[in-house]
Amino acid sequence: MTILLLGGTSEARELAVLLQDAKVRFVSSLAGRVARPRLPVGAIQIGGFGGVGGLRAYLGEHRITAVVDATHPFAEGMSANAAAACHADGVPLLRLERPGWSEAPGADSWHWADDHDEAAGLAATLGDRPFLTVGRQSLSRFVVPLAGKAAVVRVVDPPEIELPDPWTVLLSRGPYDVEGERAVMADLDVLVTKDSGGRYTWSKMQVAHERGIPVVIVRRSAVPDGVETVTEPGAARDWVVRRSTR
Numbered sequence: 327m328t329i330l331l332l333g334g335t336s337e338a339r340e341l342a343v344l345l346q347d348a349k350v351r352f353v354s355s356l357a358g359r360v361a362r363p364r365l366p367v368g369a370i371q372i373g374g375f376g377g378v379g380g381l382r383a384y385l386g387e388h389r390i391t392a393v394v395d396a397t398h399p400f401a402e403g404m405s406a407n408a409a410a411a412c413h414a415d416g417v418p419l420l421r422l423e424r425p426g427w428s429e430a431p432g433a434d435s436w437h438w439a440d441d442h443d444e445a446a447g448l449a450a451t452l453g454d455r456p457f458l459t460v461g462r463q464s465l466s467r468f469v470v471p472l473a474g475k476a477a478v479v480r481v482v483d484p485p486e487i488e489l490p491d492p493w494t495v496l497l498s499r500g501p502y503d504v505e506g507e508r509a510v511m512a513d514l515d516v517l518v519t520k521d522s523g524g525r526y527t528w529s530k531m532q533v534a535h536e537r538g539i540p541v542v543i544v545r546r547s548a549v550p551d552g553v554e555t556v557t558e559p560g561a562a563r564d565w566v567v568r569r570s571t572r
């Protein structure tokens with residue numbers, strides 16, 4: 327059997343280690359968005375498949391027996407394509423997705439937005455020095471509503487769009503600790519983020535709580551209908567191993 331592991335997350339890298347230890351044949355797939363990606367162990371393919379049709383062709387050509395979609399909770403296009411391709415070809419699909427923060431302490435006091443545009447509008451009303459931790463690809467949605475604000479933008483790679491003059495760019499990659507976030511957020515007055523979940527980027531939420539600054543957070547979309555979902559890499563490894571011993 328050969329597993330296709332759709333990655334780009336810490337959970338996907340953890341699962342790659344577990345599959346290698348379990349002697350399962352697998353290939354990890356990355357979108358190729360960041361300049362220096364953290365690479366998982368094992369075989370890797372980098373770059374998109376070319377939509378649902380391209381993914382179906384890949385599944386057939388590489389005799390993929392099951393797919394684990396361990397992409398980021400906001401990589402919604404890839405998850406939708408995986409669901410459509412696997413459904414069309416009868417390939418078993420598992421979603422590995424870390425839990426979100428909707429039940430976390432303080433979540434009921436945050437400003438929940440359905441999308442980045444709504445988040446940008448809310449942030450504009452809540453502060454003058456927003457901290458934008460929404461990822462490089464979403465920044466364009468904030469440019470107009472927050473053009474006059476002294477925003478600090480944290481991204482892994484430099485933004486590809488022109489940003490307003492008052493904005494400052496911080497290039498860095500998590501995980502982030504609480505001390506570091508206290509320093510970064512000392513002068514900022516609203517945190518804008520998305521419900522990525524997990525531990526690696528939680529510290530900023532704790533610091534926002536300590537400082538009493540408002541949090542604007544973009545909601546996740548639901549997992550595509552009918553897709554079995556687990557939250558832990560170990561559970562995904564067990565799902566794969568069960569299939570290989572049938």
Ligand SMILES: NC(=O)c1ccc[n+]([C@@H]2O[C@H](COP(=O)([O-])OP(=O)(O)OC[C@H]3O[C@@H](n4cnc5c(N)ncnc54)[C@H](OP(=O)(O)O)[C@@H]3O)[C@@H](O)[C@H]2O)c1
Nearest residue numbers: 333334355356357374375376377397398400401402403404
């Ligand atoms: N969105 C985030 O906030 C975020 C945060 C951290 C990490 N990531 C990771 O970054 C990658 C891109 O995220 P995104 O939000 O740009 O995804 P997306 O909008 O859902 O995907 C857009 C297209 O990128 C390609 N793609 C995405 N993930 C891929 C993968 N793992 N392997 C091969 N192709 C992939 C696919 O191209 P084709 O249609 O050509 O197949 C997909 O249709 C994902 O792997 C995700 O796990 C995303």
